[in-house]
Amino acid sequence: MTPAARIDAAIDLLGRIEAAHQPAERIVGAYMRGHRYIGAKDRRAISDRVYGLLRRRARLDWWLARAGLGPGDGLDHPRRSVLAALALVDGLSAPEIAALCDGSRYHPAPLNADEHAALERLTGEALDHPEQPPAVRAEVPDWLYPDLAEALGESAEKELAALTDEALVDVRVNCLKGDRAAAQAALAEEGVEAVPTPLSPIGLRLSGRPNLSAMRAVREGLVELQDEGSQIVALITDARPGQAVADVCAGAGGKTLALAAELGGSGRLIALDVDPARLDRAAARLRRAGVDGFVERRPLDDAAWLTAHADSFDRVLVDAPCSGSGAWRRQPDARWRLTPDDLAYYLKMQAEAIDIGAKLVRLGGRLVYVTCSLVAAENAQQIDAFLARRPDFAVVPAAAVWAETLASRGAPPAAPVAGPYLFLSPLRHGCDGFFAAILERRGGTA
Secondary structure (H helix, E strand, C coil): CCHHHHHHHHHHHHHHHHHHCCCHHHHHHHHHHHCCCCCHHHHHHHHHHHHHHHHCHHHHHHHHHHCCCCCCCCCCHHHHHHHHHHHHCCCCCHHHHHHHCCCCCCCCCCCCHHHHHHHHHHCCCCCCCCCCCHHHHHCCCCCCHHHHHHHHHHHHHHHHHHCCCCCCEEEEECCCCCCHHHHHHHHHHCCCCEEECCCCCCEEEECCCCCHHHCHHHHCCCEEECCHHHHHHHHCCCCCCCCEEEEECCCCCHHHHHHHHHHCCCCEEEEEECCHHHHHHCHHHHHHHCCCCCEEEEECCCHHHHHHCCCCEEEEEEECCCCCHHHCCCCCCHHHHCCHHHHHHHHHHHHHHHHHHHHHEEEEEEEEEEECCCCHHHCHHHHHHHHHHCCCEEEECHHHHHHHHCHHHCCCCCCCCCCCCEEECHHHHCCCCEEEEEEEECCCCC
16 A cells, blocks of 8 residues: 555544444454455554554644644544644645645545645644643543542653553463463564563563464463553452452453463352353453363342352452543543543442442452552542441552562562552553552451
């Protein structure tokens, strides 16, 4: 494809994403499957441009409005975003952009007078500008910025800027099939450089963006794609062989797989989710990891089962549904699809999920509440409300659990915590943003 054809494809794809109101990853995948004639390098270039636009959407829109090309009726927004990025990110002049938009086959349509005038005004400008409002500079919705700024404190600007970076590729070593050295060697045989993750003792960080599905180490279940932060919150659950463990809101099973490896085939592991189809999609991953016969899958709305198994689990991980703000590096479009009503819904679901999980915990057992969110209302405030409802639970300091579960296995001895909870962020830890609270049931009145 020519550079102009790639740009035209990016405009088309961005328009589909904006119209669909679905995860960009899903739309991009469907687009590429429907355009199989596009080569691998072109796919990468088109995808990179589209995701780059989503990561810079607020600043591009700010510049478009400043240059006289606001959203208007919305029909030209994808095209105008791409044109603005060519000027502000690629550094092209208006004549250079006009040359790409010549209207020939598979090329963008010619610039109209308004577009040409706006690009003249944008030529030579940088994407960042001191007059941009804080929410625009941070690339977050206006309505959510105050909450995030309060939660992240003095480092909020840098923390939110880190969320616009591209995430690195981490894998978890399946200790049921080999150790980290064996996994490194297997990846090296396929030409993939991997180094140990700095925090997780069972993680590897890969160079570049390899095609994981084509790698033997993945197909045979030696490694599994999982962000380092996700690995850590699974490890800090402290699941041990012989225990009864429940993964509430298990979803596609990423943390379920990590818990299964920690149990080593001894004990009991139940994966629960409100969507049975999501659990079914985890079946292939469970088979690949060699734990499909060990993990039991149950619907989360099975009231009779929940009642029958109350007070019977040693460890319960509640991987609560949330805004996903900690994972915006991977899903840059998610920040623009999130609404205040969505957040209110998540807060309700989180309270329900943690209450369900608490009922399963035996006396002396632990409940681990996890989100991939940076919003305080989804994290510490949820724990405060839960402890008010359930005074029979008490917080176990994350630093103490870190020493028992991670430091003893080769992770850094000093836990990356500044309070009772575990809080990971892309800026400070290089992984997705995660919150984890460890709560122990110690008796008293439920």
